[in-house]
Amino acid sequence: MPETERTTMPELIDVMPGSPEWLAARRQGVTATDIVTILGLSAWDSVYSLFWRKLGQVPEVPDTDRFRLGCHLEPYIVERWRLEHVYGLNNIQPGILVRSSERAWQMATIDRWLVQDDCGLPLEVKSWADADKRSWGQGEVVDDDGPLVYDDQVPPAVRAQVLWQMDVMGVATGHVGVVFLPSGEFRSYTIEHSDCDAHGTGNSVDCRACADQYLMTEAGEAFMGRLRLELPPPDPDASMATLAAVRARFTRQPDKQADVDGTLHAAWSDAKDLVAHYEAKVRGYESELREQAGEAQVLCVDGQPVARRIVSDAKVKAHTRHMDYLRRITPKGDNDE
Numbered sequence: 001m002p003e004t005e006r007t008t009m010p011e012l013i014d015v016m017p018g019s020p021e022w023l024a025a026r027r028q029g030v031t032a033t034d035i036v037t038i039l040g041l042s043a044w045d046s047v048y049s050l051f052w053r054k055l056g057q058v059p060e061v062p063d064t065d066r067f068r069l070g071c072h073l074e075p076y077i078v079e080r081w082r083l084e085h086v087y088g089l090n091n092i093q094p095g096i097l098v099r100s101s102e103r104a105w106q107m108a109t110i111d112r113w114l115v116q117d118d119c120g121l122p123l124e125v126k127s128w129a130d131a132d133k134r135s136w137g138q139g140e141v142v143d144d145d146g147p148l149v150y151d152d153q154v155p156p157a158v159r160a161q162v163l164w165q166m167d168v169m170g171v172a173t174g175h176v177g178v179v180f181l182p183s184g185e186f187r188s189y190t191i192e193h194s195d196c197d198a199h200g201t202g203n204s205v206d207c208r209a210c211a212d213q214y215l216m217t218e219a220g221e222a223f224m225g226r227l228r229l230e231l232p233p234p235d236p237d238a239s240m241a242t243l244a245a246v247r248a249r250f251t252r253q254p255d256k257q258a259d260v261d262g263t264l265h266a267a268w269s270d271a272k273d274l275v276a277h278y279e280a281k282v283r284g285y286e287s288e289l290r291e292q293a294g295e296a297q298v299l300c301v302d303g304q305p306v307a308r309r310i311v312s313d314a315k316v317k318a319h320t321r322h323m324d325y326l327r328r329i330t331p332k333g334d335n336d337e
Contacts, residue, residue: 010098029105032164049245081177108168122165126178
């Protein structure tokens, strides 16, 4: 492990996870989950939504069944991780909410923290879909210079979370335990700084973790500048999270009128027409492809699979919805678009 831990200790925010006090404390700063959104790495949130949620104008994201399942799996994943490492039960502590001793706004909710040499190392616990397993590194790969190295690649969003937690905790090492669903495969990863004396300053030219933490801190500070009204609020973007946030911010008032920008309205109207036009073209092309493919499940071009026919039934409330659609196959695998 790199000998780069800082001597300053983070501040424990003593609130019950999930309580109103816990939510209120998190709104005062930037957590590891927040920094993923701020960096544009979140598939389910946006900077616009996060900003107005921090200000209380957009409701908190409700827990989903998938989120609850992940919470219930945490003890199992932690135990699998422990069995592969030297930590005993007494060395693995429950999750906590902590604040950086250097930046009061920099916070992190740690799934578990590992007691080692008078410091606490973060352990991030994940359950992940098998379909996205390729975004996690595995095994040994050949480096550009030739020698074999262990590939500890984790998805960018997970890496950002752990680096943020490491920075808050003032340590140079973080751990990840992940179980893939539905296969149940378990893997563990370690994220470390290179050996450097500049840990935590962003000044090391050889340590990628240092450089990334510095850029993340800059992004977090800029977001806090927005919350302090030193910078303007973020503009709306094209994400579903932003559209949901705008809807939540402005409830409909019957019979109320408002003038909007004519150019913007024309662009929206043209885009709607284009969507309708291309949706019709997609339906037409799909009908022709299905006619050519007949009963085949996999469609090929020159022997190369390019699409797959998916047939399934899904329960929607009291009804059964029959689905039969084509899924594109790209060089990276099946594409759910």
